[in-house]
Amino acid sequence: MNLSLYTQMMKTHMKTFLGFGVASAAYVTLMTSLFPMLDDNMEEIEGLIDMFPDALLRALGLESFSSYGQFISAEYYGLFYLLILGVFSVIIAVHLLARLVDRGSMAYLLSTRVSRVQIAVTQVIVMVSGLIIIHVLTFGGGFLAAEFLIDTESTIAFNEFFQINFVGFLLFFTIGGYSLLISSLLNDEKIAFALAGGLTFLFYGMDMMGKIVTDIDWIRNFTVFSLYEPGKIASNSADVWMSSIILAAIGVLTCVVAVLIFRKRNLPL
Numbered sequence: 001m002n003l004s005l006y007t008q009m010m011k012t013h014m015k016t017f018l019g020f021g022v023a024s025a026a027y028v029t030l031m032t033s034l035f036p037m038l039d040d041n042m043e044e045i046e047g048l049i050d051m052f053p054d055a056l057l058r059a060l061g062l063e064s065f066s067s068y069g070q071f072i073s074a075e076y077y078g079l080f081y082l083l084i085l086g087v088f089s090v091i092i093a094v095h096l097l098a099r100l101v102d103r104g105s106m107a108y109l110l111s112t113r114v115s116r117v118q119i120a121v122t123q124v125i126v127m128v129s130g131l132i133i134i135h136v137l138t139f140g141g142g143f144l145a146a147e148f149l150i151d152t153e154s155t156i157a158f159n160e161f162f163q164i165n166f167v168g169f170l171l172f173f174t175i176g177g178y179s180l181l182i183s184s185l186l187n188d189e190k191i192a193f194a195l196a197g198g199l200t201f202l203f204y205g206m207d208m209m210g211k212i213v214t215d216i217d218w219i220r221n222f223t224v225f226s227l228y229e230p231g232k233i234a235s236n237s238a239d240v241w242m243s244s245i246i247l248a249a250i251g252v253l254t255c256v257v258a259v260l261i262f263r264k265r266n267l268p269l
Contacts, residue, residue, distance in 0.1 A: 001125055002118045005109070009126040013092065020088050021134040024081070025141025031075045032145040035068055068150055069160055069234030072142065077164055077230035082204065085134070089172045090196045092130055093179030096123035097262065098192035120184065120259040127176045131169055139165040163240050164230045170247035171228045175200055177254035184262040224250065 097120070100106040109119055143161055179196035186192040203223040210220035220226035227247055232238035 001122045002114050005114060005119065005122045006125060009096070009122065010129065013095070013126065013130060016088075016092070017130040017133045018137075020084070020130075021137035024084065024134060024138040027080065028072065028076055028138060028142035029145040031072060032068075032142060033149050035071055035150055068146060069164075070231055072146075073164065073230035073234045077168065081168065081230075082225065082228075085168070085172045086175060086200050086204065087197075088134070089127075089131070089176040090179045090193065090200055092127055093176045094183050094189060094193045094196060096127060097180060097183040097258075098186055099189045101187050102189040116263045117259060120262040124180065124255045124259070127180065128173065131172055131176065135165050135169045160234050160236065163238075164233050167228055167233065167240060167243055167247070168230070170244055170251065171224060173251040174224050174247045174254070177251040177258070181254045181258040181261070184258040185265070 100109065106119075139162065142165075143158065146161070178199065179192075182196045182199070183192045186195070203225055206219050206223040207225035210217045210223075210226070224247065227243040229238050233240060
């Protein structure tokens with residue numbers, strides 16, 4: 001890692017990190033503020049939910065609003081969170097490597113006698129730092145909002161809410177990892193973004209399809225999104241440790257391979 005490069009990259013991308021983090025925290029807070037009103041009319045809402053097809057409810061994570069944990073998992077972590085942070089992970093990974101090569105900035109960095117390994121490792125740490133900032137803000141905003149806006153009996157437990165965010169962090173570390181790997185292979189920023197974004201969209205689509213069509217639910221085994229089920233985490237029925245280990249292993253492996261490839265490949269400098 002190169003500290004000077006890390007500092008500069010953090011300054012360059014801090015507005016993006018804070019923008020995503022504050023927006024995520026604000027959305028969680030907004031949804032949390034609506035829960036007391038919904039909680040007072042839960043029987044009517046549950047009856048309305050029962051009118052929708054089971055496949056659609058499974059796909060959107062709307063199977064139950066019986067607790068705040070189930071509600072916030074369905075309203076944010078099961079849908080918008082995946083889309084917003086998925087886009088972020090792909091964009092930041094491509095910007096940290098492929099964009100620098102595509103726009104000629106990499107030649108300048110290498111001319112300062114910073115090694116390729118130092119550059120690649122530093123960019124991985126910048127990506128991880130960004131994800132940590134976003135998830136700390138999201139967790140802090142959501143947990144504090146729940147403590148102040150919801151009755152103590154209805155609020156989500158600290159451990160479950162932490163696990164929802166922690167496994168989510170590992171999911172997007174994995175997505176960022178394979179996006180960095182793709183970025184390390186290509187010189188063109190647009191192609192790298194298209195491939196990394198396309199792969200992420202494919203994984204997300206496979207997960208949704210497996211939820212909707214139970215006959216092909218096995219297809220979810222081939223997508224990283226199947227390892228993140230916030231509704232089950234909220235109800236204490238998910239294997240958090242196994243999901244965390246698998247996601248962390250994939251993320252670390254793809255980042256290591258990205259560094260090794262970037263170290264050896266020819267660059268148009």
